[in-house]
Amino acid sequence: MDIVILGAGFSGLSAAYHLQQLGLECEVYEKEERVGGVCRTEIKEGYTFDHCGHLLHFRDSGIRKLIQNLIGDQLSNHTRQAWIFSKGVYTRYPxxxxxxxxxxxxxxxxxxxxxxxxxxxxxxxxxxxxxxxxxxxxxxxxxxxxxxxxxxxxxxxxxxxxxxxxxxxxxxxxxxxxxxxxxIDSKTQLGYNVTFDYPKRGGIESVALALARKVQGIHTQKKAIRILLSSRYGRKQRGAHHKIRFEGGFDREFKTLISTIPLPELIRKVEGVPERVRKAAENLRHTSILNLCFVIDRPKVSEKHWVYVPEERFPFYRIGFPSNFSPYSTPKGTSSITVEVSYRRRKPTSVVDRVLKGLREMDLIKRGDKILFHHVIPIPYAYVIYDQHYKPSMKIIQGYLKGKGIHSIGRFGGWQYTSIEDVILEGKETAEKITLNR
Ligand SMILES: Cc1cc2nc3c(=O)[nH]c(=O)nc-3n(C[C@H](O)[C@H](O)[C@H](O)COP(=O)(O)OP(=O)(O)OC[C@H]3O[C@@H](n4cnc5c(N)ncnc54)[C@H](O)[C@@H]3O)c2cc1C
Missing domain, CATH: 1.10.3110 (protoporphyrinogen ix oxidase, domain 3)
Incomplete structure (x- = not known):
C-alpha cells in the first residue's frame, strides 16, 4: 500500500473513498481523535454546535447524489434567511x-x-x-x-x-x-446559497462520519511531524519510497502522498525543502476564527439563519442560529447563538463580554434572559488571504510539490477559498488522476 493521505477532513475522506472505489489501496492518517476536520461538531449538554457554521450547497449532481446516498433521509432543505444588521436595523442579504x-x-x-x-x-x-x-x-x-x-x-x-x-x-x-x-422589502433571493441542505441530527460532522464509514484504513490521533523525501527520487527511479514520521516515532513509507494539511505546515515538515520554497510558504497568510456558542433560556431568539454584521463597533462579522438549522440541535424552550470573530495571529482578549454587549445591542439577548452556558471553539485556519504574494508564492510551491509526487489539496492543502462540495470534487479528481497514472 503506497498511497498515504494526510488529514481526514472532507478532501482527505473523498480522495480515500474514490481511490478505494477505483480499486486502489490507501491509508488515511488524521491528527485529531475524530474525522471531519473543520467540519466537526460538538454536542454539549444536548446542544449541537458545528465548529463553525456549515451548510451544504450542491451545484454538482454527482456530489449531491453521493451525499444523498450516504445520508439522504437525514437531510433537510431550507430556504436561506440571511440578513444584515447595520444602523440599528435588520435588512435582507445581500x-x-x-x-x-x-x-x-x-x-x-x-x-x-x-x-x-x-x-x-x-x-x-x-x-x-x-x-x-x-x-x-x-x-x-x-x-x-x-x-x-x-x-x-x-x-x-x-x-x-x-x-x-x-x-x-x-x-x-x-x-x-x-x-x-x-x-420595497423585496423577497427575491440573490447569490449562490439561496437554498441549502443541513443534517437533521448530529450537525455537519454526521456527513463526514457517513463518508468515513465507507473508507477503509483511517488512523486517528496520528500527527505527521516530518516528511523525508528519498534522495533517490527521480524520473528513472519512480519506485523510490519517501517517509512520513508521526508523533510518537512511527514511520510510514509512501510513493504517493495526498496532503490536506495546511500548505505552510506541510512545507515546514518537508526535510531539506529549498529556501525559495520555504520563503514562498512564509508569504502565505490566513485568518483564524473564534466561534463563540451561547445557550439562552428562551425559545426562538430569532427566525433567521444567519446575520452579517459590518459595523466596526461590533467585534464579530457573522452570527448564526443553530436552532433554526435543525430543531434537534437545541433542547425545547431554549435557543443557541453562534458568533464568529475573525483574527490573525493574536487571539482577541475579553471577547466574551464584548460579544455579549453586541448581542444585547442587537436585541438578541433581552433583559431577563439567562445564558445557560457558553463555549468557545477556536478555528486556527479559516480563510486564506488572497494578497499580492498569493499567486507567485503558490506557483513556486506547487511547482516544487509536483516534482515530488505530493498532491496538496483541499481548502488549506490547496490554500484556496473552497466549499465542502469543491473539496469533495477535488478529492475525487485527485483519485482519478492518480489511478490514470498507474
Ligand atoms: C468559517 C468557515 C465557514 C464555512 N462554511 C461553509 C459552508 O457553509 N458550506 C460549505 O460547503 N463549506 C464551508 N466552508 C468550507 C469547508 O469547511 C471546507 O472547504 C472543507 O471542510 C475543507 O475540508 P478539507 O478536508 O480540505 O480541510 P480540513 O477540514 O481542514 O481537513 C484537514 C485535516 O487535516 C488534519 N491535519 C492537520 N495537520 C495534520 C497533521 N500534521 N497530521 C495529520 N493530520 C493533520 C486536520 O486535523 C484536519 O482533519 C467553511 C469554512 C470555514 C472556515
Whole structure:
C-alpha cells in the first residue's frame, strides 16, 4: 500500500473513498481523535454546535447524489434567511440589492454612489478588491457594507486583497435590482446559497462520519511531524519510497502522498525543502476564527439563519442560529447563538463580554434572559488571504510539490477559498488522476 493521505477532513475522506472505489489501496492518517476536520461538531449538554457554521450547497449532481446516498433521509432543505444588521436595523442579504429599511440618507448615498460608479470610466481590470468594490458598487455601498464587512472578515483592508477569490461569493447587481430593493422589502433571493441542505441530527460532522464509514484504513490521533523525501527520487527511479514520521516515532513509507494539511505546515515538515520554497510558504497568510456558542433560556431568539454584521463597533462579522438549522440541535424552550470573530495571529482578549454587549445591542439577548452556558471553539485556519504574494508564492510551491509526487489539496492543502462540495470534487479528481497514472 503506497498511497498515504494526510488529514481526514472532507478532501482527505473523498480522495480515500474514490481511490478505494477505483480499486486502489490507501491509508488515511488524521491528527485529531475524530474525522471531519473543520467540519466537526460538538454536542454539549444536548446542544449541537458545528465548529463553525456549515451548510451544504450542491451545484454538482454527482456530489449531491453521493451525499444523498450516504445520508439522504437525514437531510433537510431550507430556504436561506440571511440578513444584515447595520444602523440599528435588520435588512435582507445581500446588502446591495436590499437597501429597503435603512435610513433614507444611507439609501440615497448608496444609490447615488452606484449610479456615479456606472457613469465613471474605470481601469479595465481593477487591481485590488477595494478598487473593484468602488468600481462595481460605488462609494455608498462601499462605505456602509463592503469595506467594513470585508475588513472585519479578512482582517486586512480590502486594498490588500486581489479579486481572485471572489467568483460566486460576491453577488453583483443591476441598477434595476438596486432600485427595486430600495423601494420595497423585496423577497427575491440573490447569490449562490439561496437554498441549502443541513443534517437533521448530529450537525455537519454526521456527513463526514457517513463518508468515513465507507473508507477503509483511517488512523486517528496520528500527527505527521516530518516528511523525508528519498534522495533517490527521480524520473528513472519512480519506485523510490519517501517517509512520513508521526508523533510518537512511527514511520510510514509512501510513493504517493495526498496532503490536506495546511500548505505552510506541510512545507515546514518537508526535510531539506529549498529556501525559495520555504520563503514562498512564509508569504502565505490566513485568518483564524473564534466561534463563540451561547445557550439562552428562551425559545426562538430569532427566525433567521444567519446575520452579517459590518459595523466596526461590533467585534464579530457573522452570527448564526443553530436552532433554526435543525430543531434537534437545541433542547425545547431554549435557543443557541453562534458568533464568529475573525483574527490573525493574536487571539482577541475579553471577547466574551464584548460579544455579549453586541448581542444585547442587537436585541438578541433581552433583559431577563439567562445564558445557560457558553463555549468557545477556536478555528486556527479559516480563510486564506488572497494578497499580492498569493499567486507567485503558490506557483513556486506547487511547482516544487509536483516534482515530488505530493498532491496538496483541499481548502488549506490547496490554500484556496473552497466549499465542502469543491473539496469533495477535488478529492475525487485527485483519485482519478492518480489511478490514470498507474
Ligand atoms: C468559517 C468557515 C465557514 C464555512 N462554511 C461553509 C459552508 O457553509 N458550506 C460549505 O460547503 N463549506 C464551508 N466552508 C468550507 C469547508 O469547511 C471546507 O472547504 C472543507 O471542510 C475543507 O475540508 P478539507 O478536508 O480540505 O480541510 P480540513 O477540514 O481542514 O481537513 C484537514 C485535516 O487535516 C488534519 N491535519 C492537520 N495537520 C495534520 C497533521 N500534521 N497530521 C495529520 N493530520 C493533520 C486536520 O486535523 C484536519 O482533519 C467553511 C469554512 C470555514 C472556515
Amino acid at each position: 446588502f446591495q440589492s436590499n437597501l429597503y429599511g435603512l435610513p433614507k440618507e444611507v439609501i440615497e448615498e448608496c444609490l447615488l454612489g452606484f449610479i456615479e460608479a456606472r457613469n465613471t470610466k474605470h481601469e479595465a481590470r481593477s487591481t485590488n478588491f477595494e478598487d473593484w468594490i468602488y468600481a462595481h458598487f460605488g462609494k455608498g455601498i462601499a462605505k456602509h457594507f463592503m469595506i467594513p464587512y470585508n475588513r472585519k472578515l479578512w482582517t486586512v483592508p480590502p486594498r490588500e486583497l486581489t479579486t481572485d477569490w471572489m467568483g460566486r461569493f460576491v453577488p453583483q447587481v443591476s441598477l434595476k435590482e438596486i432600485l427595486h430593493g430600495s423601494l
